[in-house]
Amino acid sequence: MIPFLHPGARLIDGLTGRELAGDALVREIHAAAERMFALPPGLMLSVMPADARSVIRYLAALLSRRPIALLDPGIRGEALLDLVNRFTPAIVAGPPPAAATPDGYRTGSETYWIRAGAPPHHPELGVLLATSGSTGNPKLVRLSRPAVAANARAVAQALGLTPGDLWPTTLSLHYTYGLTTLNAHLAAGGGVLVTGHSLLDREFWELSDSHGATSLAAVPYHFEILARLRFDAADHPKLRMITQAGGRLSEQRIADFARRMAVTGGHLVKMYGMTEAPRMSVLAPERLADKIGSVGTAIPGGALSIDDGEVVYEGPNVMMGYAECGADLARGDDLCGVIRTGDLGHLDDDGFLYLDGRIRRIGKVFGVRVNLDDVERMLAGRGLPVAVVGGDDRLVVWAEGLDRAGCAETARELAAGLRTHPSGIDVRGIGALPLLPTGKIDYRTLENMP
Amino acid sequence: MAHLDRIRAVFRSSLNLAPDAEVDGLAYRAIPQWDSLAHMTLVAALEDEFDIMIDTDDVLDLSSFDKAVALLEKHGVVTAG
Numbered sequence: 001m002i003p004f005l006h007p008g009a010r011l012i013d014g015l016t017g018r019e020l021a022g023d024a025l026v027r028e029i030h031a032a033a034e035r036m037f038a039l040p041p042g043l044m045l046s047v048m049p050a051d052a053r054s055v056i057r058y059l060a061a062l063l064s065r066r067p068i069a070l071l072d073p074g075i076r077g078e079a080l081l082d083l084v085n086r087f088t089p090a091i092v093a094g095p096p097p098a099a100a101t102p103d104g105y106r107t108g109s110e111t112y113w114i115r116a117g118a119p120p121h122h123p124e125l126g127v128l129l130a131t132s133g134s135t136g137n138p139k140l141v142r143l144s145r146p147a148v149a150a151n152a153r154a155v156a157q158a159l160g161l162t163p164g165d166l167w168p169t170t171l172s173l174h175y176t177y178g179l180t181t182l183n184a185h186l187a188a189g190g191g192v193l194v195t196g197h198s199l200l201d202r203e204f205w206e207l208s209d210s211h212g213a214t215s216l217a218a219v220p221y222h223f224e225i226l227a228r229l230r231f232d233a234a235d236h237p238k239l240r241m242i243t244q245a246g247g248r249l250s251e252q253r254i255a256d257f258a259r260r261m262a263v264t265g266g267h268l269v270k271m272y273g274m275t276e277a278p279r280m281s282v283l284a285p286e287r288l289a290d291k292i293g294s295v296g297t298a299i300p301g302g303a304l305s306i307d308d309g310e311v312v313y314e315g316p317n318v319m320m321g322y323a324e325c326g327a328d329l330a331r332g333d334d335l336c337g338v339i340r341t342g343d344l345g346h347l348d349d350d351g352f353l354y355l356d357g358r359i360r361r362i363g364k365v366f367g368v369r370v371n372l373d374d375v376e377r378m379l380a381g382r383g384l385p386v387a388v389v390g391g392d393d394r395l396v397v398w399a400e401g402l403d404r405a406g407c408a409e410t411a412r413e414l415a416a417g418l419r420t421h422p423s424g425i426d427v428r429g430i431g432a433l434p435l436l437p438t439g440k441i442d443y444r445t446l447e448n449m450p
Numbered sequence: 451m452a453h454l455d456r457i458r459a460v461f462r463s464s465l466n467l468a469p470d471a472e473v474d475g476l477a478y479r480a481i482p483q484w485d486s487l488a489h490m491t492l493v494a495a496l497e498d499e500f501d502i503m504i505d506t507d508d509v510l511d512l513s514s515f516d517k518a519v520a521l522l523e524k525h526g527v528v529t530a531g
Contacts, residue, residue, distance in 0.1 A: 074482070198486045200478075202510040225490060229506045366487060412466055421487035422466055 006189035014195030042090030042118020219246030219367030246367030363390025
């Protein structure tokens with residue numbers, strides 16, 4: 001059986017309105033797993049749009065103990081091919097229609113690429129997610145099936161999810177926060193309304209309201225959208241919760257949305273997690289008022305500590321390790337349940353975690369993680385000295401001697417390369433980049449520039 | 451027709467399109483550039499350019515170039531004649 005699926009869980013296909021509940025959902029997953037059994041063993045790469053078929057395929061892979069890597073539905077042909085070359089998957093599900101079938105693969109039904117002779121994998125390997133979608137050659141995070149299950153149950157418990165809950169897919173399902181929210185609802189016996197519509201589609205709100213959605217999961221830019229839409233909880237009487245993760249949101253915005261939710265007795269829940277440890281902490285809504293800057297306390301079964309300023313998390317949902325090639329799929333648990341997060345933080349006397357910045361050079365744009373050094377390498381070919389720092393949900397690129405037009409042009413090109421919108425990238429000219437006595441770029445000074 | 455050209459210019463800059471890109475007839479999410487992020491930028495840019503306030507229903511309804519033109523007509527921005 002799927003390690004975390006509650007027998008009452010429901011899946012609603014937003015496209016057709018079809019609802020699969022309880023036994024009907026289980027039967028559908030079993031049927032998909034049986035079809036999968038007929039295919040050669042080994043890793044499955046699955047392009048993961050928000051549709052019911054993709055979710056059932058994912059659950060069927062878990063059931064049949066086949067590791068599955070969930071990929072951005074917008075993945076480019078060459079990026080997919082790079083993954084195929086590095087990992088030699090047995091199955092590639094849902095490749096872009098224009099992509100040519102790679103050497104060694106045959107095309108099966110359901111638009112699968114199939115081959116025999118995939119490398120062996122660890123027996124507990126369950127789900128693989130990319131560390132960053134758009135820069136360089138992403139590493140894959142290896143999550144064991146028990147880790148995925150532990151994460152789902154702990155989040156369901158921390159959020160107080162019940163069979164009455166229903167989440168419309170506001171986040172991509174290849175994204176750790178989206179996948180966690182899906183799994184937690186299925187673990188609680190709740191429902192997931194799978195829709196490709198976004199918060200900016202009228203259809204999203206019509207579907208959510210007609211099915212009685214009880215929660216939204218949002219990253220910071222979603223709150224800007226909701227504010228722009230003059231979000232009013234009273235328009236959505238069943239809605240009782242908005243979760244927030246995926247980057248820092250201003251305390252003002254948090255308080256604003258906590259108030260908007262309180263109008264109908266609902267609340268806002270802050271969470272903290274990363275692909276390598278999908279959820280680490282949750283801020284209980286009754287503590288939001290006095291701990292508004294905190295990301296909360298460790299989820300059930302987890303523990304947070306600070307080592308030399310760095311946040312360290314220990315729990316059953318920590319990844320086994322990374323994978324860069326097919327041979328890594330056979331690796332065991334490299335981390336033994338402990339992960340150094342790369343985030344700076346401190347715990348207050350009540351054990352609430354506050355994040356103070358990053359150790360590693362990682363930024364976030366619209367909630368998606370971007371390796372800042374990769375971005376600098378992307379820009380290195382232009383022959384200009386540049387330094388990239390992370391701002392609030394955006395990148396700030398400092399370029400020596402670049403004029404206004406050059407800045408706009410660079411922002412546009414970089415946005416295209418990273419597959420994001422240029423408003424998330426702030427390119428600024430500077431006379432000379434500040435340096436440390438060692439001659440290295442002084443990123444701290446750049447981060448604090450107004 | 452100057453207003454129509456201004457709307458086109460706002461579309462091109464908000465959706466990060468080339469200065470000569472054809473935008474008449476575009477629809478939300480029909481091209482990868484017009485995603486939810488670009489939509490937010492577009493709404494704000496139309497408000498700035500024409501000094502109007504676009505309300506919630508209209509943000510959700512602004513799903514094509516033609517609808518944007520119709521919305522601006524509603525706000526008294528003359529686009530034809």
